[in-house]
Structure formats: C-alpha cells, structure tokens
Amino acid sequence: MTEDIRNKKTSSRIPEGSRISEGSAVDKNQNMESLQDKNPAAEEAVHRSFTRNLLGALAVICAIGGGTLWYRIQISGSGYEKIQTEAAAAMTTGKQTGGEQETSASTAVTAAAEANTAMTAAAAAPALAEIPIDFKTLHETCPDAYAWIRIPDTNIDYPVCQMVEGDQLFYLYHRADKVDEFAGSIYSENYNKRDFSDPVTVLYGHDMSNGSMFQNLHFYENRDYFDNNKIVTVYTPDKVLHYRVFAAYNTSDDHLLLNNDNFRDPEVFEAFEKSILAGDFYSGYVNEDAPLDRNSRILTLSTCNAYDDQRFLVQCLLVESEDGVYTPEQAEETEE
Numbered sequence: 007m008t009e010d011i012r013n014k015k016t017s018s019r020i021p022e023g024s025r026i027s028e029g030s031a032v033d034k035n036q037n038m039e040s041l042q043d044k045n046p047a048a049e050e051a052v053h054r055s056f057t058r059n060l061l062g063a064l065a066v067i068c069a070i071g072g073g074t075l076w077y078r079i080q081i082s083g084s085g086y087e088k089i090q091t092e093a094a095a096a097m098t099t100g101k102q103t104g105g106e107q108e109t110s111a112s113t114a115v116t117a118a119a120e121a122n123t124a125m126t127a128a129a130a131a132p133a134l135a136e137i138p139i140d141f142k143t144l145h146e147t148c149p150d151a152y153a154w155i156r157i158p159d160t161n162i163d164y165p166v167c168q169m170v171e172g173d174q175l176f177y178l179y180h181r182a183d184k185v186d187e188f189a190g191s192i193y194s195e196n197y198n199k200r201d202f203s204d205p206v207t208v209l210y211g212h213d214m215s216n217g218s219m220f221q222n223l224h225f226y227e228n229r230d231y232f233d234n235n236k237i238v239t240v241y242t243p244d245k246v247l248h249y250r251v252f253a254a255y256n257t258s259d260d261h262l263l264l265n266n267d268n269f270r271d272p273e274v275f276e277a278f279e280k281s282i283l284a285g286d287f288y289s290g291y292v293n294e295d296a297p298l299d300r301n302s303r304i305l306t307l308s309t310c311n312a313y314d315d316q317r318f319l320v321q322c323l324l325v326e327s328e329d330g331v332y333t334p335e336q337a338e339e340t341e342e
Contacts, residue, residue, distance in 0.1 A: 249322035255290020
C-alpha cells in the first residue's frame, strides 16, 4: 500500500482582510511587499510537509518490505515437514485388524513354516543395513531426489536433489517437490555423479536464519562441537554411507569442482587433501591425522557465511558403505 502524496499549493487569491485599495499606490506597494515576504515561509512550510509525507511513505514501504522478507525467512523450509513425514512413514500394507488376526490352526502352521524358511534364508544371506527412507514414495513428489542426508542433533534431515540436465541452480530456490521456496533445497550439481563415488562430492544448502537447511553447519565453528560431533549419514535407495567429519572452515567462494577439473587427476586430488590438512584456509578446524589418500571419498557440505566472497565448508571422509534395504519398521521407530 502506498500513500498518495500531493503538493499543497499556496492560494493566489488574496484574503479578504488583505485586499489592496485602488486609491493608494503606496498602499499597493506596501501590501505587495508584505505578500512577497510571506511567500518564502509558505513555500518552506509546504516543502517540510512534503518531505515529512514522503519519508512517512517510504517508512511504510520499507516496513512492509522488511516484514515480508522476515516472514518468508521464518516460513522457509516449513514445507519440508510433509516431505520428511511421507518419506519416513512406515508402510502399513498387510497390517491386520484384531478380527482379521483370527486364523485357523492350519493357516498358523503354514505361516510358521514360511517364517522359518525366511529366517533360514536370511541367516545365509549377508545382513543388509536398514534404510529408513521410503524412496519410492519420495520420488512420487520429488523426482530429482536421489539421496537423503542426516546429521544427528541438528535440523539437517533432508532429501538431496540434482538436476540431471538444465539449470543447475534450479534447487537453489526450489523445494525438493519443485515448489518455489526461498530456502531452496539441499542439492548437488551434475558435475558430480549421484552415487557419491567421485573423489569430492559437494552438497549445497542455504544458511537460513531460522535454522533450516544448512544453517546448522555453523555449529562446527565451535571447537567443542567440532571435536564431539563427527557423524554424517547419507542414504540412497540401496546404500547407507557413513561419513566422519574431519574439517570445518571458511574459504573462498571459488567453485571447488570446476577449478580442479572434478579432481580427475589423482595428483591434483592429493594436493587438495594436503592443503586441507595443512590448514590452508581462512579460519576453522581440521583433524590433521585424518587418513586421507588418493582413494578417499570426501563429502563437502557448503553454505554461506557472513561474507559474499566466502563459503563455510564442512568436510567428511567416507568410512563405511553398506548395502541397504528400506525397512518400514526402522522408519516407524525413527518417527517415534
């Protein structure tokens, strides 16, 4: 809403008590001089009034604009609650009511035999890690989501998206279900493969003041937190990837992958690892004894800091990769 501001004009009509008589030139001159003396003051008053009105209108506009931005920030990320709930929801297919559980003795014997066979087969096969994310349901609304990242004791519990083709910054301002969203998504660019097999995989996320997306990465700026919180887990439809944090620091906003040709050259990759362990960054922490080599797989989590030309990175080393399967029971426990 804007205020309609109009300039006030001084009246050209002379007030009744100030009319000039026709009989006296002296009176005419005196009255004209008197009117001329009043005009500058009147103009100054009009100018002050106009300035006050203009400043008032600008204040209203700024207040509305600032309030709108604050509101957008506060609600940013809230749309992910539905996505998180649906993706981690336990499958209920096959659950029975009390009446349906009444079966004949023969049915019970058959069920017991089948269960025994299943247990024998399971014992012979290698155990699969439990994946609490229902990717099949997730893909119905979020087709570009290919993984899920979770960091304990933080708000970081989100799908990871990637545009295979097209605008690689699409998810900077779109939710995983492709809805316009100020907070965007956690995403990677197609310089990386989706299986996390590259020497360095980079995931991006906004530093939202309401604590959503990758804002909680800044917890690692605290030395005690950095030393005592190392676990990062990534789920894919058939894998559970376990990472351990080994560095957190502020650095330039140079594109990490493009500037190093995706680390295809092992020597370039090893030089990069050595630069991290040597503390070649603006400020932050690193575990200098991290067992990095040319076969390492590093997950880099990138977000903003207080400077436009810098980024805050949390880097993690892949320590274990397990084959996994979606387990509804595990998802149900996670919800509780």
